[in-house]
Amino acid sequence: MESLKDDTKGQWIALSGLVISLILIGLAALANQAMLAGYHSSNAALEFPKENIRELNLHTKDNARIIRDLSLSINQTSNETVPVIFENLFDSYSDQVKKLHAVHGETVNVSLVSINSTNGTYNHDIDMILVNIRYNDGNTYYASEPEMIEVRE
Amino acid sequence: MKNLFKDEKGASLLFEYILVTLICIGFFMTVTLNSNEIFIKTPNEAVMQDEMSDVGNMMSTMITDMYLVLPPNGNIDTGYRIPEKVGRENYVINANIAYTNQIIEVISASSGKNVRVTIGGIARTMPINGTASSSSTQHVISYDSTR
Numbered sequence: 001m002e003s004l005k006d007d008t009k010g011q012w013i014a015l016s017g018l019v020i021s022l023i024l025i026g027l028a029a030l031a032n033q034a035m036l037a038g039y040h041s042s043n044a045a046l047e048f049p050k051e052n053i054r055e056l057n058l059h060t061k062d063n064a065r066i067i068r069d070l071s072l073s074i075n076q077t078s079n080e081t082v083p084v085i086f087e088n089l090f091d092s093y094s095d096q097v098k099k100l101h102a103v104h105g106e107t108v109n110v111s112l113v114s115i116n117s118t119n120g121t122y123n124h125d126i127d128m129i130l131v132n133i134r135y136n137d138g139n140t141y142y143a144s145e146p147e148m149i150e151v152r153e
Numbered sequence: 154m155k156n157l158f159k160d161e162k163g164a165s166l167l168f169e170y171i172l173v174t175l176i177c178i179g180f181f182m183t184v185t186l187n188s189n190e191i192f193i194k195t196p197n198e199a200v201m202q203d204e205m206s207d208v209g210n211m212m213s214t215m216i217t218d219m220y221l222v223l224p225p226n227g228n229i230d231t232g233y234r235i236p237e238k239v240g241r242e243n244y245v246i247n248a249n250i251a252y253t254n255q256i257i258e259v260i261s262a263s264s265g266k267n268v269r270v271t272i273g274g275i276a277r278t279m280p281i282n283g284t285a286s287s288s289s290t291q292h293v294i295s296y297d298s299t300r
Binding site: 133142143146148 | 208211212214215218219222225227229230233235
């Protein structure tokens with residue numbers, strides 16, 4: 001083996017080492033810039049509770065239709081009128097949805113405004129209901145007052 | 154060819170030293186004079202371009218998202234957070250020209266740099282206006298169907 005100190009050959013190896021290290025530094029700088037770009041835009045897309053609000057609306061609409069069908073069928077065997085049954089059922093839906101969202105740290109309030117029937121037979125059937133939907137997750141406040149829901153298919 | 158690296162004729166040692174020294178001095182002078190430009194301004198510019206278009210895209214994303222869930226009657230407010238400074242400068246988000254140009258501007262007042270982001274024609278169906286300064290503590294986008 002030759003002496004480590006006196007052997008001055010191998011300039012090309014040393015030089016190529018330098019070149020490779022420079023390339024690596026350049027790549028690291030580029031990768032860091034790519035990390036920096038697009039943080040806020042993607043974060044905004046993630047943080048805005050678009051799906052939650054949409055889901056709340058859809059659930060309320062679906063449930064209003066189901067509750068209408070239910071109250072019509074309960075009315076067959078009950079003394080209470082359709083609107084009264086509807087109101088009771090809707091109140092319990094409102095209660096449940098409030099609790100479900102509270103688990104995720106969101107305040108939700110769904111309340112019934114009015115029950116409408118176009119042909120006047122108000123006690124026997126329901127066409128449209130109006131509800132207030134409120135949603136708040138601390139950062140985003142949403143209120144639809146009133147949201148009109150067509151319950152007759 | 155074989156002697157290319159061993160051939161030391163053509164320049165005396167002294168002359169070679171002088172040449173190399175002069176070149177070094179010239180190089181270092183250029184670097185020193187332009188160091189602010191090279192090491193501070195250029196990276197700052199790149200960072201600002203990136204961050205400002207990022208913030209602009211964020212506004213565009215939020216407005217589009219809000220537009221998708223707007224209630225027919227009612228209102229919606231959403232707060233958002235943006236960095237107080239990009240690079241080393243404060244900036245202003247300006248949406249007042251959205252109605253005519255369909256763009257949102259992010260402007261830095263001190264350097265005059267501005268980045269424009271499109272909002273995909275939403276402003277044509279719904280007026281968008283307002284400005285937000287990066288140094289204020291709270292930022293809100295709000296919509297009200299009754300206005």
